[in-house]
Amino acid sequence: MAAAAGVSITTVSDALNGKGRLPDATRRHVREVADRLGYRPSAAARTLRTGKSGLIGLTVTTYGDEPFTFTEFAYFAEMARAATSAALARGYALVILPATSRHDVWSNVALDGTVVIDPSDHDPVVSELVRQGLPVVSDGRPAGSLPVTAWVDNDHEAAVLGILDHLADAGARRIGLLTGTSTDTYTHLSTTAYLHWCERVGQDPVYEAYPAHDPCAGAVAADRLLARPDRPDAVYGLFDPNGTDLLAAARRYGLRVPDDLLLVCCSESTVYASTEPPITTLSLKPRRIGTAVVQLLIDAIEGVESEQPVEQVIPTELIVRTSSERRAARRTVSPPRSPEEG
Amino acid sequence: MAAAAGVSITTVSDALNGKGRLPDATRRHVREVADRLGYRPSAAARTLRTGKSGLIGLTVTTYGDEPFTFTEFAYFAEMARAATSAALARGYALVILPATSRHDVWSNVALDGTVVIDPSDHDPVVSELVRQGLPVVSDGRPAGSLPVTAWVDNDHEAAVLGILDHLADAGARRIGLLTGTSTDTYTHLSTTAYLHWCERVGQDPVYEAYPAHDPCAGAVAADRLLARPDRPDAVYGLFDPNGTDLLAAARRYGLRVPDDLLLVCCSESTVYASTEPPITTLSLKPRRIGTAVVQLLIDAIEGVESEQPVEQVIPTELIVRTSSERRAARRTVSPPRSPEEG
DNA sequence: TGATCTTGCAGAAACGTACCTGTCAACGGG
DNA sequence: CCCGTTGACAGGTACGTTTCTGCAAGATCA
Structure with a gap:
């Protein structure tokens, strides 16, 4: 390449990177020759020299051996x-990596930093990365004293309390919860918030927990919840498929939604706009989270490293649909007033 | 590192890579020191030296600036x-890259090969990669004479014909199609197969096409299809959300599924198992496709480069549910036989 | 007793870039 | 006329591997 343009290696580098003191004529000439030859500078050599690869790891803690x-x-x-878009916009690319601590793949790729989704306490991967001096930003408040560079999360407590209040406003007398058995912070914070709310308003907690990673267990748990003698008249489900599962279970028990049962679940899926009836969902705004996580990470990579972790809370959004619409007061103040209600 | 272990750089490299003629004692010693020091060989230097990065690009052709x-x-x-899993199992990692031809990010990452999902004809990205001598495997039959190394796809024609026959068997007299306006091979092949089938059985085609990338247009198109004077009594939807959209539209028009309207759509979503009624779906088996694509690519990277493109066809699976269940014959051979049918 | 072969390691070249440090000419000011 | 300054480049080194080659020291053998 340098030979083809009749200049030195230095001049080529300077011309392509816009550095050095070169007249525009030389710059143009070098670039033209490079274009003609289809020359692309070696990413590996650049990474070796500069110490920056332009690669960001993306890791999801998992239950099995699947990456998600x-x-x-x-x-x-x-x-x-969203994370991919944000990274690309700033010249970085995302590498999908497993959360296992097997170093095989991890050590084979030069990373500038890593995004960790929902890390568990004392995650060995995170510790290792931090030890290497790499910035780590997590989606989800880090459990324990995980030494992440920054994190982004929703205010899950506030979200749950908001939903419970919303359901109570809509006429719910006994609100049930469909939750998970795993120990991640999302499940933990949400369940705790539910229990606190119950204590505050004086309702007995009515909940079923199931292993959220099992695609079949959710339907069973939904059924169990509605089969209880103290059947709730409103349910909030923490996981995406809970809406359809609860709807199917309600149908089996002859419960009308929202008349006999109010329903809300946490989901990003658009199908809940078209179900019968449409189901109220809580959106965690994953797009905003993905963007924020990447911005914080790249800031840490390029900018000054702040001492204490940067924390960023993204608001949630409750998308109210028919399934949690206020129903006519029944068995409350007004006595049964017509046979049609039977 | 070499100094810490009291050996030469060569010995360190040989010990860690299991090469050279070293006694086990030396190997163990070097590895122990490496572990103690937390030493990780530089991926960039290895890539520069060996020419292999262990990275595979993953690209989706898109309509906007979003990566999917x-x-x-x-x-x-x-x-x-599935692709990520398969790659990791063979020691490779996946890098998500944009399908744009802006070289910024592409040239900043050293790739061993690339997976392209649904490439358009004469895709500039693919051409550029092939020119660089990188193997490219596409998910989806390449349009035109795109010079991919290998490709994996379903037999979309056979799948559509199978569904139409299935619907006809279930009693459909006039089958409609919900299709897309874009020119990708999936849409094109499926629509053509539908038109051929109509011609063969002597049915007038009844279809609505809409821009599939627009999340709202689908619901409108579903409504339009059922509002037609020549309303179909069965519909196949080519895209994932068509099921819920058609179901909602049917409800608006007072059509019972499957009694008045048979429904099938192409989807990988599990929600269709829990809708009312559950909807028959066609699965394209993305897991098998993702695995196959990566295997072919890594074979090409590591093994001999075969001259002609390797083609692999993955069978589809029709998951039959209530929405396409055989209904009682009406207005067919047997004349109306009882008032209950009216 | 050499001559050849094996074992166990070290030296050194290359991979392609970025950047620091010259070098050489032209030029202007004193 | 000399000297400092500036413009326009080239040289050379370092990044951290892998791998080819080299080279002793011991083992084997005629």
């Missing part, structure tokens, strides 16, 4: 999409 | 998941 969990497809897809 | 299209979320998520 099953329940949160829409969330992950949206989040990853 | 909106309609096929579940398909892409599943496909990407």
